[in-house]
Amino acid sequence: MLTKENNERLCRVGPGTPGSELFRSIWLPALLSSQLPQGGRTPVRLRLLGEDLVAFRDGSGQVGITGAHCLHRGAPLFFGKVEDDGIRCAYHGWKYGKDGQCLEMPSENNASLCQKMRLQAYKVREKADIVWIFMGKGEAPELPKFPWIGLPAPQRLATVWLQETNWVQGAEGEIDSSHVSTLHKSDQGIKADRVHRTWTFKDPKPQLSIEETEIGFMSIARRRADERFYWRVTQWMAPMFSVIPSAAWPIGGRAWIPIDDENTYCWDFSYVLEGGLPDAFMESVDQGRSFPPEYRYEAIQLNNGSIIDTWAPLRHRRNDYLVNREAQSGTSTTGIHGVNDQDRAMQEGMGRIVDRTKEKLVSADLSIVTARRKILDIMSSEASIQKYRELVKDGTVFSMGPVDTVEDTSELSEFLKSLPQQPGESDQLPAIA
Ligand code: FES
Numbered sequence: 001m002l003t004k005e006n007n008e009r010l011c012r013v014g015p016g017t018p019g020s021e022l023f024r025s026i027w028l029p030a031l032l033s034s035q036l037p038q039g040g041r042t043p044v045r046l047r048l049l050g051e052d053l054v055a056f057r058d059g060s061g062q063v064g065i066t067g068a069h070c071l072h073r074g075a076p077l078f079f080g081k082v083e084d085d086g087i088r089c090a091y092h093g094w095k096y097g098k099d100g101q102c103l104e105m106p107s108e109n110n111a112s113l114c115q116k117m118r119l120q121a122y123k124v125r126e127k128a129d130i131v132w133i134f135m136g137k138g139e140a141p142e143l144p145k146f147p148w149i150g151l152p153a154p155q156r157l158a159t160v161w162l163q164e165t166n167w168v169q170g171a172e173g174e175i176d177s178s179h180v181s182t183l184h185k186s187d188q189g190i191k192a193d194r195v196h197r198t199w200t201f202k203d204p205k206p207q208l209s210i211e212e213t214e215i216g217f218m219s220i221a222r223r224r225a226d227e228r229f230y231w232r233v234t235q236w237m238a239p240m241f242s243v244i245p246s247a248a249w250p251i252g253g254r255a256w257i258p259i260d261d262e263n264t265y266c267w268d269f270s271y272v273l274e275g276g277l278p279d280a281f282m283e284s285v286d287q288g289r290s291f292p293p294e295y296r297y298e299a300i301q302l303n304n305g306s307i308i309d310t311w312a313p314l315r316h317r318r319n320d321y322l323v324n325r326e327a328q329s330g331t332s333t334t335g336i337h338g339v340n341d342q343d344r345a346m347q348e349g350m351g352r353i354v355d356r357t358k359e360k361l362v363s364a365d366l367s368i369v370t371a372r373r374k375i376l377d378i379m380s381s382e383a384s385i386q387k388y389r390e391l392v393k394d395g396t397v398f399s400m401g402p403v404d405t406v407e408d409t410s411e412l413s414e415f416l417k418s419l420p421q422q423p424g425e426s427d428q429l430p431a432i433a
């Protein structure tokens with residue numbers, strides 16, 4: 001459990017909070033490049049860390065992300081006209097460049113007034129078909145060097161959708177390996193011949209251990225695999241990045257980006273180190289069986305009234321995730337369609353910010369306890385946040401890869417010796433077929 005104070009500290013991301021400082025220390029994925037097609041004229045509304053923003057691609061092809069409302073009298077720039085060098089407010093025509101500088105005020109003759117007007121704008125980069133945003137002050141670090149970020153397009157897929165909870169609830173689900181055998185048990189899982197599923201479901205009580213790394217920890221699960229041992233290592237990187245192993249399936253990673261205290265963009269990054277994404281995986285994506293869920297791109301009104309343009313899951317809290325009670329009489333625990341739908345049903349059902357003063361944690365929650373402690377340590381002072389900024393400066397700490405392998409050894413120390421020592425080397429780890 002956490003104290004009320006620590007739960008607040010962990011979850012809140014509004015102005016002046018340590019959470020805000022932490023998330024403003026790194027580049028965050030803001031939207032998919034495809035949401036702003038070249039030559040397109042439709043801006044995208046987004047909300048990050050409690051700030052309403054608008055993204056647009058100007059006539060030169062560059063993306064800008066600025067405050068969502070015009071400085072003059074607050075009209076929404078979403079309805080603005082995208083021009084070669086900026087966006088023009090539809091109300092009285094003030095025009096802003098990508099850096100937020102006011103460029104024109106058609107109804108004013110006072111040029112110096114125009115120069116003085118500057119809308120909030122953030123640094124933006126495009127990489128791996130994603131628009132990244134840096135919301136901090138001062139010099140930005142390098143982009144995180146995730147193992148997939150430099151791969152050619154056919155080897156990776158990024159998707160994003162809305163989760164109606166605080167970011168921590170989603171992030172905790174990533175490292176909560178003991179729920180997998182129960183929550184995600186379904187006909188689909190039992191029939192699958194993928195190695196990790198087979199061993200995961202055959203041995204629901206893995207030996208769990210945690211090995212801390214510079215940026216987070218490895219969550220290590222050892223299961224019996226007949227006469228040998230199935231080792232599965234998930235990387236967790238503060239504050240909320242995960243990389244999850246998979247056999248004969250793309251590697252998956254997720255990021256939980258706070259929209260505000262009560263809503264989150266869930267990002268999934270799937271990739272293969274060679275070849276292309278398997279057809280079976282793309283089929284699973286189309287059917288929303290795992291990550292992402294089945295969803296639709298639309299304008300969504302959040303619970304505070306803000307509107308964002310993103311993917312909305314078809315199964316959500318207002319339709320009970322279309323639960324099928326009949327299916328529960330078979331092998332499915334939930335009768336809910338997809339893996340992410342099942343996760344959201346649990347996490348959103350806890351409430352927007354779960355009350356962690358009331359939890360009864362057990363030994364299987366070790367990863368979660370460790371992650372909370374690490375995040376709270378980083379948030380504990382300006383000096384510790386500064387230390388985190390130094391750590392992430394060149395982006396290499398984010399290059400840790402996952403492990404998924406069957407070995408003879410049952411000894412953790414021996415298994416650890418077989419792991420690559422340097423971030424990035426894990427890219428070469430063979431996945432078991
Ligand atoms: S409100 Fe935007 S120009 Fe007046």
Ligand SMILES: [Fe+2]
Binds near residue numbers: 173343
């Ligand atoms: Fe899950």
